[in-house]
Each structure stands twice: as C-alpha cells, then as structure tokens.
Amino acid sequence: MTCLDCDDQIIHVICVQMRVHSWKEWDCCPNDAIQEPKEELPSGVNLPRKDWLTLNRARSKVGKTKTTLQKCGLSSDCRCQCGHTAQNMDHILHECELGPHISDMDLRGCTPEAIQWIHHWRDTI
Secondary structure: OOHHHHHHHHHHHHHHHHHHHHHHHHOOOOOOOOOOOOOOOOOOOOOOHHHHHHHHHHHHOOOOOHHHHHHOOOOOOOOOOOOOOOOOHHHHHHOOOOOOOOOHHHHHHOOHHHHHHHHHHOOOO
C-alpha cells in the first residue's frame, strides 16, 4: 500500500464520519425501529420489493393506514376492522387483534416475527 492509498482511505473515513455526524444532528426524532446512522443498508435489504417497502413503512411509522387515508381525504372512516377507533401504525404494530404484534427491535433486525408481520400486512398498508 502506498502513501497515496493511505491518504485516500483517511479522506474516505473522514468523509463518512462527517456524513454520519451531520445525519445524527439532523435526526431530531429517535426511533428504535431505525438503525443508527451508518453507511450500510439495514437488515431486510434482500427482501422482495413489496416486503422491503412494507418493512420500511413500519419502521418509519408511516403507511397506508385508515388514519392516514382519512387525513388525505381518501377515506371517510379511520376505524380499524377490529373495532379500534383509529387504525394507525402503532395500533397495527402493537395492538390489533387481526394480525401478529411486533416490536421496534423486530423491525430493526428484520426478525422472523417481522417477516410474519410483513406477510400479514403487506397488501393492506
């Protein structure tokens, strides 16, 4: 390895550290379902696209729930089919009787429980 190669590696490491530092400063809403900023893709990246999309909607707590659809004027009712007053992402993840429940850590690690949850909800949210 030459000195030039060493310099390039040092510059690369510094650039990565600066981007991660900027990201951490910008992110004011911590969420256990989302990994700490780093320059690699989170677990679940090899899932089929529809599953990957559903996983990331759950991780970010933003999906096509009835509450969201009502806010956008696309639904007149935000009640969940289970009878709960509002079908939002937290309800679907942790409370809804119609499907499995998972934790933020399940989402973050893309555990078998998360995969089961994804398969249950992917055509709904």
